[in-house]
Amino acid sequence: MKMSKTKEIVLCGLFAALMAVGANISPFLVIGGVPVTLQLMFAILAGGMLGSRTGAKAMTVYLALGLAGAPVFAQFKGGPSSLLSPTFGFVLSFIAVAFAVGMVLERKRNIFGYTTGGILALVLNYIIGTNFMYVALSFWAEAPSGFSYTVAWGWMAVYLPLDLGVTAVSMVILQRLYKAVPSVNPQYVSK
Numbered sequence: 001m002k003m004s005k006t007k008e009i010v011l012c013g014l015f016a017a018l019m020a021v022g023a024n025i026s027p028f029l030v031i032g033g034v035p036v037t038l039q040l041m042f043a044i045l046a047g048g049m050l051g052s053r054t055g056a057k058a059m060t061v062y063l064a065l066g067l068a069g070a071p072v073f074a075q076f077k078g079g080p081s082s083l084l085s086p087t088f089g090f091v092l093s094f095i096a097v098a099f100a101v102g103m104v105l106e107r108k109r110n111i112f113g114y115t116t117g118g119i120l121a122l123v124l125n126y127i128i129g130t131n132f133m134y135v136a137l138s139f140w141a142e143a144p145s146g147f148s149y150t151v152a153w154g155w156m157a158v159y160l161p162l163d164l165g166v167t168a169v170s171m172v173i174l175q176r177l178y179k180a181v182p183s184v185n186p187q188y189v190s191k
């Protein structure tokens with residue numbers, strides 16, 4: 001079933017706002033060069049609740065708002081210069097995360113779907129984000145001394161337990177929501 005344009009615009013705005021809140025739950029907590037945020041959770045919920053296409057659109061709206069100057073990225077950053085921020089790859093990855101989670105949960109709402117969706121979300125987030133961060137800190141941003149590809153992944157290793165927990169909680173929220181409100185993701189094809 002297709003969502004109305006008005007509903008889609010409202011939901012994209014809502015999830016862009018939730019991403020801004022998630023980006024700044026702890027603006028001063030930074031490990032290595034990477035801030036602690038809840039953006040991954042809202043990107044997963046966007047894909048799971050709005051579906052792959054609208055979820056990805058919501059994340060694109062978020063990215064566009066930030067690039068246009070709204071202080072919606074982590075540590076209340078925003079503006080066109082964010083394109084060069086070492087953590088911009090993570091922001092880009094949220095589009096892929098929402099799309100992938102949506103795609104999986106439109107097809108499978110069982111333990112296999114939740115596990116695959118969660119793993120895909122983490123893999124896309126970490127691979128796109130960490131590689132972008134490595135390239136940024138190697139070529140144009142100021143890197144701490146001794147910075148290397150291994151150090152970049154070392155920073156992310158610290159995040160992994162937190163993000164595994166965040167991903168698991170997001171999947172539990174989605175599972176409960178689907179049970180309570182089966183119409184939640186309009187692109188879901190029930191078999």
Ligand SMILES: O=C(O)CCCC[C@@H]1SC[C@@H]2NC(=O)N[C@@H]21
Pocket residue numbers: 023034035036037038039040072073074085087088090091125159162163
């Ligand atoms: O600059 C931004 O707005 C993006 C920040 C990205 C933070 C990443 S997302 C995955 C990992 N988990 C966290 O809590 N922080 C990093």
